[in-house]
Amino acid sequence: MVRRAAGQLLPLEVDLLSAGVALADRGEPEFHGYALAAALAEGADAKRLTAHGTLYKALGRLAEAGFLDARWEDPAVAEAQGRPRRRLYRVTGSGAVALAESRASDRFAAPVSRDGRGARRPAPSASPA
Amino acid sequence: MTTSQIRGRLAGDRLAQRWTQLYTSRLGAEVALERRDEIASDVHEHVAASAAAGRSRAATSRALAARMLLGIPADLSWRRHRLRGLHRAEKEKAMARHSSELADRLASAASFVVLGWIVLIGVVSGIASSRDGRPTDWVSVTLVVGLLGIAVAGLVRLLRGHAEAAYLLAVVALGSTFCFLWIPVIPLVGLVVAGSLITYGVTARRPPAEQVAG
Numbered sequence: 001m002v003r004r005a006a007g008q009l010l011p012l013e014v015d016l017l018s019a020g021v022a023l024a025d026r027g028e029p030e031f032h033g034y035a036l037a038a039a040l041a042e043g044a045d046a047k048r049l050t051a052h053g054t055l056y057k058a059l060g061r062l063a064e065a066g067f068l069d070a071r072w073e074d075p076a077v078a079e080a081q082g083r084p085r086r087r088l089y090r091v092t093g094s095g096a097v098a099l100a101e102s103r104a105s106d107r108f109a110a111p112v113s114r115d116g117r118g119a120r121r122p123a124p125s126a127s128p129a
Numbered sequence: 130m131t132t133s134q135i136r137g138r139l140a141g142d143r144l145a146q147r148w149t150q151l152y153t154s155r156l157g158a159e160v161a162l163e164r165r166d167e168i169a170s171d172v173h174e175h176v177a178a179s180a181a182a183g184r185s186r187a188a189t190s191r192a193l194a195a196r197m198l199l200g201i202p203a204d205l206s207w208r209r210h211r212l213r214g215l216h217r218a219e220k221e222k223a224m225a226r227h228s229s230e231l232a233d234r235l236a237s238a239a240s241f242v243v244l245g246w247i248v249l250i251g252v253v254s255g256i257a258s259s260r261d262g263r264p265t266d267w268v269s270v271t272l273v274v275g276l277l278g279i280a281v282a283g284l285v286r287l288l289r290g291h292a293e294a295a296y297l298l299a300v301v302a303l304g305s306t307f308c309f310l311w312i313p314v315i316p317l318v319g320l321v322v323a324g325s326l327i328t329y330g331v332t333a334r335r336p337p338a339e340q341v342a343g
Contacts (some may be wrong), residue, residue, distance in 0.1 A: 032170060032171075032174065033167060033170070033171050034170070034171045034174035034175055034178070035174070037171075038178065048192070048195060048196075049175070049192070049196055050196075051195075051196045051197070051198075051199035051200030051203065052145065052149075052168055052171060052196050052197055052200040052204070053197075053199075053200025053201060053202065053203030053204035053205075053207065054199070054200050054203045055171075055200070056164070056167055056168070056171075056207075057203045057204075057206065057207045060207070072163075072166075083170070083173050083174075083177075084166055084169040084170040084173050085166055085170065086170045086174075087163070087166070087167050087170065
């Protein structure tokens with residue numbers, strides 16, 4: 001099990017929140033797990049999508065922490081479209097704040113290169129944490 | 130060919146669904162159903178996206194199997210976490226049930242003590258007055274019979290599950306010990322019995338914490 005300080009986001013959680021914010025910016029404020037996994041893989045240019053267990057465990061943690069809102073869509077909508085019901089997520093205000101804080105602390109902690117720019121965070125990994 | 134037709138043939142899909150059935154077993158119906166629905170939805174979207182991108186069925190099946198296999202450690206850790214929560218809730222429920230049963234038994238015992246005490250007062254004062262050849266003290270008889278009636282009524286109500294009857298019995302316990310104010314230990318015992326009956330009445334009438342929170 002991954003250990004971390006209270007209130008600190010894990011790299012995968014930062015990536016998930018970033019992907020969620022990016023989807024919201026693209027006009028999709030609510031997204032399902034697969035859409036998030038696809039957005040993550042696209043952003044990281046990875047061939048493999050995040051594993052089911054890793055993805056949904058992390059989403060559950062973020063929802064429990066209040067960084068994501070989760071709701072089940074109307075079963076009638078899913079039935080009309082001939083597919084299983086989706087669980088829809090949305091990045092909350094506190095999720096956006098936690099992401100911004102995490103990015104700020106990463107920038108602060110990152111080693112500074114010779115030209116004075118902070119080192120970039122590595123691209124999110126598609127393999128499970 | 131529709132997504133559901135493609136899905137029906139994918140080994141990776143079947144594998145993911147069976148694994149989900151397995152690791153969500155004995156976790157409670159709601160938790161299990163939600164996780165199974167979430168994985169079913171993910172697999173459906175994955176297959177649909179792969180079909181739209183023109184990927185082969187074999188490649189999609191392999192990708193699904195890989196996502197399932199690589200997620201096993203996280204699934205098992207999630208299951209452990211859920212099971213721990215489930216066990217903790219069951220343990221707390223059992224403890225609450227146990228303490229409630231104990232309180233019921235104690236309240237019944239205290240009620241019987243009160244009842245026995247009043248009967249004893251009546252018998253002792255009856256024997257004393259007949260031995261001394263004194264005329265019957267009708268005030269004391271009325272008091273004892275009245276207290277006895279209230280105690281019986283309180284006990285019956287308490288045994289039928291009316292917790293507020295404990296207050297009635299507490300009043301009787303205090304009232305009956307007033308006859309023996311010159312022996313300090315008796316009012317003290319009466320106070321303890323009345324106190325425990327009042328405590329029982331208050332706690333038994335209070336709704337459980339989870340109901341208040343909910």
